[in-house]
Amino acid sequence: MQDAPNRPYHHGDLRRAVIETALDMLREEKGWQFTLREVARRAGVSHAAPYKHFPDKAALLAEIAMIGFDRLRESLSAAKSEAPKTLRDEITPIAGAYVAFGTDNPALYRLMFSAEEGKAVGMHLNERALAVFDVLLDMLRRGQAAGSIRKRPIEGQAAAAWGLVHGMTMLAIDGLLVPEKVGSAPLDAALSTLLEGLASPAT
Amino acid sequence: MQDAPNRPYHHGDLRRAVIETALDMLREEKGWQFTLREVARRAGVSHAAPYKHFPDKAALLAEIAMIGFDRLRESLSAAKSEAPKTLRDEITPIAGAYVAFGTDNPALYRLMFSAEEGKAVGMHLNERALAVFDVLLDMLRRGQAAGSIRKRPIEGQAAAAWGLVHGMTMLAIDGLLVPEKVGSAPLDAALSTLLEGLASPAT
DNA sequence: ATACATTGTTGACAGTGACTACTTAAGGGG
DNA sequence: CCCCTTAAGTAGTCACTGTCAACAATGTAT
Numbered sequence: 001m002q003d004a005p006n007r008p009y010h011h012g013d014l015r016r017a018v019i020e021t022a023l024d025m026l027r028e029e030k031g032w033q034f035t036l037r038e039v040a041r042r043a044g045v046s047h048a049a050p051y052k053h054f055p056d057k058a059a060l061l062a063e064i065a066m067i068g069f070d071r072l073r074e075s076l077s078a079a080k081s082e083a084p085k086t087l088r089d090e091i092t093p094i095a096g097a098y099v100a101f102g103t104d105n106p107a108l109y110r111l112m113f114s115a116e117e118g119k120a121v122g123m124h125l126n127e128r129a130l131a132v133f134d135v136l137l138d139m140l141r142r143g144q145a146a147g148s149i150r151k152r153p154i155e156g157q158a159a160a161a162w163g164l165v166h167g168m169t170m171l172a173i174d175g176l177l178v179p180e181k182v183g184s185a186p187l188d189a190a191l192s193t194l195l196e197g198l199a200s201p202a203t
Numbered sequence: 204m205q206d207a208p209n210r211p212y213h214h215g216d217l218r219r220a221v222i223e224t225a226l227d228m229l230r231e232e233k234g235w236q237f238t239l240r241e242v243a244r245r246a247g248v249s250h251a252a253p254y255k256h257f258p259d260k261a262a263l264l265a266e267i268a269m270i271g272f273d274r275l276r277e278s279l280s281a282a283k284s285e286a287p288k289t290l291r292d293e294i295t296p297i298a299g300a301y302v303a304f305g306t307d308n309p310a311l312y313r314l315m316f317s318a319e320e321g322k323a324v325g326m327h328l329n330e331r332a333l334a335v336f337d338v339l340l341d342m343l344r345r346g347q348a349a350g351s352i353r354k355r356p357i358e359g360q361a362a363a364a365w366g367l368v369h370g371m372t373m374l375a376i377d378g379l380l381v382p383e384k385v386g387s388a389p390l391d392a393a394l395s396t397l398l399e400g401l402a403s404p405a406t
Numbered sequence: 407a408t409a410c411a412t413t414g415t416t417g418a419c420a421g422t423g424a425c426t427a428c429t430t431a432a433g434g435g436g
Numbered sequence: 437c438c439c440c441t442t443a444a445g446t447a448g449t450c451a452c453t454g455t456c457a458a459c460a461a462t463g464t465a466t
Contacts (some may be wrong), residue, residue, distance in 0.1 A: 014444080035422065046446050048425085048431065053444095110317070113377055130384055150399070156392020157386045159374075160367060163393055167370025168362070174316055181333050182362045188361020190366050196353070197400030217413080238453065249415050251455080257412090260454065 015053040016140050017043050022064055023108070032107035036060070062109060062125055068105070068112040069128035074133045074201075087148045088195055094139060095165050095191055102169035109173065136161055140198070150200045157198055164194050205364055221244050225267055226311070235310035237403055239263070264314060271315040272310070272331035278304050279338045288308040290351045291398055297342060298368050305372035312376065316369075339364055343401070353403045360401055367397050 021043045027030055036057045037047045054060045079097035084090035096174050102109040114126055137158045143149040149157070168187055177186045224246045229235055239260045248326045257263045282300035287293035305312040318328055334390045344355055346352040352360070374380050380389045 036424095037422065045444095047378055047423095048447085049445055052423080054237035077339075111374065114313070126379060126381070130381070133379075133384060150396075152391065152395070153386055155384065155386035156389060157396050159371070159380065159389035160393035160396040163370035163374060163389075164363065164367045165370070166374060167366035167368070167372075168216060169370075170316065170373060171362075171366060176329060176332055177362065178329070178333070178334075181336060181358065183356055183358035185361060186366075189356065190363035192355070193360050193363035193397070193400040195400070197396040197398070240453065251416080252414050254455075321440095330443095 014043070014045065014049060018050050018053060019059065019064060019067070022060065023067070026064070026107045026111065027105065029107060032111060034061070036109075048147060053140070058115075062115055064130050065112045065115050065125055068108045069125070069132055072098070072101050072112075073128075073132045073135060076132065076181075080139070087143055087199055088191075090139060091161075091195065091198075092191060094136070095161075095187070098165045099169045099172060099187055103172050106173045109169065133158065133162055143198070148200060149198050160197065162195060164190060206279065215246065217246070217248060217252060219252050220248075221256060221263065222267060222270070226270070229267070229310040229314065230308065233309045236312060238263075261318075265318055267311070268315045268318050268328055269331050270336055271311045272328070275301070275304050275315075276331075276335045276338055283342070290346055290402055291394075292348060293342060294364075294398060294401075295394060297339070298364075299391070301368045302372045302375060302390055306375050309376045312372065314323055316373075336361065346401070351403060352401050363400065364397060367393060 018039060022034070022039050025034060025039065025042070036050060039060075040047045040050055044050075054063070066192050076094055079093045081089060081093055098188065114128070117125070137154065140149055140154050140158050140161065144151065144154055169189055172187075183189055221242060223243050225237070228245070229241065239253060242263075243250045243253055246252075253263065257266070278300050279297050282289060282296045284292060284296055315332070333370065340357065343352055343357050343361050347354065347357055371380070371393055375390075384393055
């Protein structure tokens, strides 16, 4: 991210550089106290330069959160297996990818779900979040079409799945899934329970 | 919370007053940007007075989070029905109380799960959180003893239940459970799925 | 009563987000 | 070639925050 030695007066692509720097910072510190001035400092520009590209701090955070949701969605899509034999084979990798994304990027994941939902920008953010939800929804819809999932309204079952992986991710980030309380592989165990709940009784 | 007109120099019970005021503020604003100075202001005391009772802001927040966990545990205990006929009758009110606590006190609930887990005080905090978990654990243990819950390691199933209600609570707080995406009663639907997963196959 | 410990107050400091006025670089038309 | 417009960055200000040190008021033990 360091520029050429004689950096021109105009950065050229400061907007992207600011976002990149912010993402780096999010990746490093898990506690994400994120000062706009330090972003500017690390990007090598003055503390007011980002204001030429973002109206305020919240706008930058919202942008980053959106990028986070996009990446999460990509992770999930990439984790889809092509020819799943069982429902478990289909769901496990996606759920694993979801939780892994959260535990690998704890500060980013926290940020994604801590933006104010009242603001207008929150609408766009929610769009991205619901796009992630759509991946789950599609998966379950296919499973239901194939007969491996209960014939119940799919939205409710998807909500259960999302709630479960979201909750497990948050608990993992907070270090609350301690083995002596919750078993050695809580995610696997929780997934087993979820799978039983989703699977159609005939199976 | 207003004192007698000629308030004495020494407040008398400032520690409790500060906590009470902070809880009030948490209840009001959902965005919880929580300034120590405003707590002092609203408690009618100078801006540095709280430092005689708390080493720093984080300590106050940790204390409040612990109180939050205690109250959550009490809510769950109070929601236990005495003679549940079915597993559903046992689980539904507790899960409902859990989510209701979160949506009724969004700022407090967020705070409870956003404390740094690395600190020493985090240990005590986790203790309280795991005490909440114990309520769920006990409930499922009773269900398993009665035969209505699958004979699987109980910790994993409790993790699933906790993850699910925690996740649903967070999503609800963030306004992500929009009806057109997720159905009209996502919690009920998710609980149904969870119940199928917990229930022993014989039933 | 006098010394001490506790509790609260005042004032200061560095750091922050937000904003404004100023300066510099780059490009285009005549 | 020069001037002018405009985007990009800079410096400096303002109100506010968390924290700390010095000081004042109160209660308590000797």
